Amino acid sequence: MLSIKNLHADIDGKPILKGVNLEVGTGEVHAIMGPNGSGKSTLANVLAGRDDYEVTRGSVEYRGMDLLDMKPEIRAREGLFLAFQYPVEIPGVTNMYLLKAAINSVRKHRGIEELDAREFLKLIKEKAAMVEMKQEFLYRSVNQGFSGGEKKRNEILQMALLEPHLSVLDETDSGLDIDALKIVAEGVNLLRSEQRSMVLVTHYQRLLDYIVPDYVHVLAGGRIIRSGGKELALELEKKGYGWVEDQAAA
Amino acid sequence: MTEITQHYVDQFNAASAGLAGRGLPWLDDQRQAAIELFAKSGFPGQYEEDWRYTPLKPVIGKMLHVKVDSEIADTDISKDLITGLDAYRLVFVDGRFSPKYSDTSGLRDSIVMNSFEQSVVRNPELFTEAMRSEVPLSHGFAALNVAFSTDGYVIEVAENVKLDKPVEIIFIGVDSNLATQPRNIVHMGKSSQAIIIERYVSSKQTGAVVNSTSRITLDDSAKLGYYLVQTQANDASQITSVDVRQGRSSWFGCYTLTLGGQLVRNNLRVSLQEEGAHCDMLGLYNTGGKQHVDNHTTVVHAAPHCTSRELYKGVLDQRSRAVFHGRIKVEQGAQKTDASQSNNNLLLSSNAEVDTKPQLEIYADDVKCAHGATIGQMDQNSLFYLRSRGIDEQDARALLTFAFLNEVLDEIEVEPLRHSMESFLAERLLENA
Numbered sequence A: 001m002l003s004i005k006n007l008h009a010d011i012d013g014k015p016i017l018k019g020v021n022l023e024v025g026t027g028e029v030h031a032i033m034g035p036n037g038s039g040k041s042t043l044a045n046v047l048a049g050r051d052d053y054e055v056t057r058g059s060v061e062y063r064g065m066d067l068l069d070m071k072p073e074i075r076a077r078e079g080l081f082l083a084f085q086y087p088v089e090i091p092g093v094t095n096m097y098l099l100k101a102a103i104n105s106v107r108k109h110r111g112i113e114e115l116d117a118r119e120f121l122k123l124i125k126e127k128a129a130m131v132e133m134k135q136e137f138l139y140r141s142v143n144q145g146f147s148g149g150e151k152k153r154n155e156i157l158q159m160a161l162l163e164p165h166l167s168v169l170d171e172t173d174s175g176l177d178i179d180a181l182k183i184v185a186e187g188v189n190l191l192r193s194e195q196r197s198m199v200l201v202t203h204y205q206r207l208l209d210y211i212v213p214d215y216v217h218v219l220a221g222g223r224i225i226r227s228g229g230k231e232l233a234l235e236l237e238k239k240g241y242g243w244v245e246d247q248a249a250a
Numbered sequence B: 001m002t003e004i005t006q007h008y009v010d011q012f013n014a015a016s017a018g019l020a021g022r023g024l025p026w027l028d029d030q031r032q033a034a035i036e037l038f039a040k041s042g043f044p045g046q047y048e049e050d051w052r053y054t055p056l057k058p059v060i061g062k063m064l065h066v067k068v069d070s071e072i073a074d075t076d077i078s079k080d081l082i083t084g085l086d087a088y089r090l091v092f093v094d095g096r097f098s099p100k101y102s103d104t105s106g107l108r109d110s111i112v113m114n115s116f117e118q119s120v121v122r123n124p125e126l127f128t129e130a131m132r133s134e135v136p137l138s139h140g141f142a143a144l145n146v147a148f149s150t151d152g153y154v155i156e157v158a159e160n161v162k163l164d165k166p167v168e169i170i171f172i173g174v175d176s177n178l179a180t181q182p183r184n185i186v187h188m189g190k191s192s193q194a195i196i197i198e199r200y201v202s203s204k205q206t207g208a209v210v211n212s213t214s215r216i217t218l219d220d221s222a223k224l225g226y227y228l229v230q231t232q233a234n235d236a237s238q239i240t241s242v243d244v245r246q247g248r249s250s251w252f253g254c255y256t257l258t259l260g261g262q263l264v265r266n267n268l269r270v271s272l273q274e275e276g277a278h279c280d281m282l283g284l285y286n287t288g289g290k291q292h293v294d295n296h297t298t299v300v301h302a303a304p305h306c307t308s309r310e311l312y313k314g315v316l317d318q319r320s321r322a323v324f325h326g327r328i329k330v331e332q333g334a335q336k337t338d339a340s341q342s343n344n345n346l347l348l349s350s351n352a353e354v355d356t357k358p359q360l361e362i363y364a365d366d367v368k369c370a371h372g373a374t375i376g377q378m379d380q381n382s383l384f385y386l387r388s389r390g391i392d393e394q395d396a397r398a399l400l401t402f403a404f405l406n407e408v409l410d411e412i413e414v415e416p417l418r419h420s421m422e423s424f425l426a427e428r429l430l431e432n433a
């Protein structure tokens, strides 16, 4: 699904990613943990195609394609989805409009017929119910005036609608209350399948109780310094990052 | 007197005897006073603070081509109609009333809706005191309009009458390099209600110049939605002077929508003369190429307990330029005034330029006045967000631009007009993106 090799990325000439290697197989769920400022969101954004970051070395292969060579919109249409750590508020563009434009651009790209208004409405209602989002939110401007948790739920709604092959969730669990966390986890689990892969960026072991990962990685100082199974998350929770960093340095 | 000023004075002296309505004392007096003032002041110059950002030379040069009496040109107005708009309609071709394209059938007797020329010639008794009231000659263009104008539209809605449909006035430019000077008069009787859509379009590139005045009077509790819609070809120029006087508890909603023209200068002046009057002034401009759009607005709070709200939003691309100058004047004794003003601009190109300036003159002490102006660029975070959802960069840009203007578009109450503006904009934005 995804193969990241020796990825280096700068922002404003400052190196942030310093040689990331990561292999995500089809159907796998990977969790990435790591201290603040270690480059997790940078990695997620580089994958989604944000051009503020300059990739200076390395390669990323996604479903047999050179990901770094693709525009962000093409990546999305090819089934890559980023749930943002800080979803953007877009006054004047309704959620409904965005969702419809998004799904139809993906469908068009894949050669499937675009949804008409009625079909779309039916689908969106179903998905909104799944993430327990009230209908009125669909008619509001994208994320405008949404609470932190509502914004995250909106990301999951978009994900559920687009049914991506690879989802990268950047701290979708942060700022969620227990109920919302369960809803988000459910949304993710419903999508989880043999054909789909996920990368979850998180600070909390708690999320991993609901979405059990196949692998856990620690990203620190712009590199993955340790990888393991789900028990690694528990260990990190107990001991913090210090010990892995020390071991990596040693 | 400069040569060009002299030219107009001579022309006036030669033509005045033949101008429509000649012999009506009030009109003769107004024309005489206007030409005298023009002889003294001439055209405004760029050394004047109110005109310094707007190059008038090309317009003034073109204004010399005044149309002398001739047949009203034939044109195809079907493409200039707004889909789904059911309205009483007056159409002016090259500044002259064209009954052929107009349709006022079903209009009630209590409403006067006609051309200025026809009215002064055939029914001068229609002109009530309010309708005869003088156009403030605040600059040479207004003076020239009053001196020379022979046509335009006249609307009077009697007391308590509410129009069942909007009134649409279309000024179409057909002939090349023509200057026209429509003089428009609106009088809203006590507690009357209407919507007027005053549109300027051109059948093709004509290089035409329109110098219009619109004098609007609202009696107590009258309500008027007034749309000034400029979608003429991108080589046309226009100077508008809209002067509004509002009575007690009246409402005036003014929507200035400027999407066309090479050079457009809108002068809007609203005077809140009696207690409880309220006005909303909304503006939208979208410019590209080398377009130049200048909005000068003044709201005068002359009585206590009046409110005014002003919001102008503009999107500028390529080498275009916009000027916004919003003046709020609160006169002595106009206590409890509540006035707000904002002007927001989105620059899509680093070569586009905006000059925005609020000006507050406050001579009362118990007032609320708020103003703000912004000039910004497309938000990169929003753009990336949309693209990351599969939306084309070009579409995403258009969508965000649209979203920026939406705050104003949303206030257009006449739905077919709003839709027509939206599709006009969408086409424009996708083409430029």
Ligand SMILES: Nc1ncnc2c1ncn2[C@@H]1O[C@H](COP(=O)(O)OP(=O)(O)OP(=O)(O)O)[C@@H](O)[C@H]1O
Pocket (backbone or CB within 6 Å): A011, A012, A016, A034, A035, A036, A037, A038, A039, A040, A041, A042, A043, A052, A085
């Ligand atoms: N636009 C920017 N300009 C300069 N530095 C930046 C910019 N964006 C990110 N950085 C820096 O890059 C580093 C990595 O940031 P990133 O957001 O990837 O961290 P993170 O691991 O996601 O942290 P967190 O856990 O707090 O979300 C940080 O030191 C951050 O300050």
Ligand SMILES: [Mg+2]
Pocket (backbone or CB within 6 Å): A040, A041, A042, A085, A170, A171
């Ligand atoms: Mg982060």
